[in-house]
Amino acid sequence: MLDDHKQQPVMVITGTSKGLGYGIANYYLFNGFCVAGCSRGVSAITHENYQHAQVDVSDERQVQEWVRQIKRKNGSIDVLVCSAGVLNSFLHMALTPGSLLQSFLNTNIAGTFYVCREVAKTMLLKRSGSIITISSIMTQLHEQGTSAYSASKSAITEMTKVLAKEVAPMNINCNVIAPSFMHTDATDSFSDQYSVALLEKQTIKRAVTIEEVCNIISFFAAPESRCVTGQVIHMGLVC
Amino acid sequence: MIAINKALKLMQDSVNSMQRSGMIKELIVVSSDTVILGKGSFLDSLGFVTFISDLEERVSADTGKDHYLILTDIQDANSYQAFLSAGALAAYIEKITV
Numbered sequence: 001m002l003d004d005h006k007q008q009p010v011m012v013i014t015g016t017s018k019g020l021g022y023g024i025a026n027y028y029l030f031n032g033f034c035v036a037g038c039s040r041g042v043s044a045i046t047h048e049n050y051q052h053a054q055v056d057v058s059d060e061r062q063v064q065e066w067v068r069q070i071k072r073k074n075g076s077i078d079v080l081v082c083s084a085g086v087l088n089s090f091l092h093m094a095l096t097p098g099s100l101l102q103s104f105l106n107t108n109i110a111g112t113f114y115v116c117r118e119v120a121k122t123m124l125l126k127r128s129g130s131i132i133t134i135s136s137i138m139t140q141l142h143e144q145g146t147s148a149y150s151a152s153k154s155a156i157t158e159m160t161k162v163l164a165k166e167v168a169p170m171n172i173n174c175n176v177i178a179p180s181f182m183h184t185d186a187t188d189s190f191s192d193q194y195s196v197a198l199l200e201k202q203t204i205k206r207a208v209t210i211e212e213v214c215n216i217i218s219f220f221a222a223p224e225s226r227c228v229t230g231q232v233i234h235m236g237l238v239c
Numbered sequence: 240m241i242a243i244n245k246a247l248k249l250m251q252d253s254v255n256s257m258q259r260s261g262m263i264k265e266l267i268v269v270s271s272d273t274v275i276l277g278k279g280s281f282l283d284s285l286g287f288v289t290f291i292s293d294l295e296e297r298v299s300a301d302t303g304k305d306h307y308l309i310l311t312d313i314q315d316a317n318s319y320q321a322f323l324s325a326g327a328l329a330a331y332i333e334k335i336t337v
Binding site: 065122125127167 | 260284
């Protein structure tokens with residue numbers, strides 16, 4: 001257990017309505033966690049230990065109120081997984097409108113920033129916790145059409161490393177998982193040809209599973225991993 | 240509303256709590272002139288963040304409403320020169336809890 005004085009560790013996950021966040025939430029609910037999740041819409045998760053809130057993570061005040069609500073209900077937060085993000089375009093930079101760029105900046109960067117900030121504050125007072133953010137293999141591939149997306153994911157890595165330094169004295173670790181290709185709602189819209197081409201660029205030429213991502217989350221969140229901080233694990237690997 | 244004296248009392252409670260947890264070694268008596276941030280402060284950077292986070296919760300608990308301490312909104316606080324006194328912070332708390 002992450003925290004001996006509680007029966008159930010509390011994990012906060014963003015973006016739980018679908019994709020990676022949905023999969024992570026279900027995995028940890030099945031493994032005895034109490035999960036507080038959020039998304040812009042309603043949730044399909046009906047587990048008794050799941051608490052859902054409709055939150056736009058790019059809205060600072062909504063995030064503040066949500067995290068306060070979680071703390072009031074659960075007392076503290078043990079693990080944060082920031083998986084909310086958008087992947088809604090593969091337009092080349094020359095064709096990317098400002099509004100699209102802004103949507104990546106708002107959700108992927110500002111959203112992760114606000115949630116990390118508010119949860120870190122509660123962890124600082126508890127002097128314990130684990131924060132995990134989600135980057136992407138795209139930051140290593142430099143793939144055409146991902147300038148806005150990859151830039152936002154690189155920013156997440158950098159902000160996580162800075163936060164790791166800031167909160168390290170308080171027994172809080174902050175790490176990044178950069179998954180390679182996964183089967184999610186977002187990637188299922190890729191053409192077969194594009195998916196195959198992406199996999200060919202990876203060292204491990206298959207899609208990563210939710211269970212494999214959760215294996216790394218469990219490693220980072222384990223009390224024995226408190227000295228592991230500011231690290232990035234690239235799944236699938238690109239050399 | 241949290242009046243200035245009450246806000247200073249909440250700050251003292253935060254400081255006492257941090258002292259009990261070992262984050263602050265010396266005995267600090269908070270007054271309006273106490274430097275919270277900047278030259279002469281008894282807090283290091285992490286201590287300052289912890290202090291503000293703790294105080295934010297105390298202010299919310301006291302009023303029964305969610306309140307957020309936004310440093311850039313504090314009159315007399317200058318994030319570039321990094322200086323904040325307990326008095327300025329107390330005045331800000333009084334203002335946001337009206």
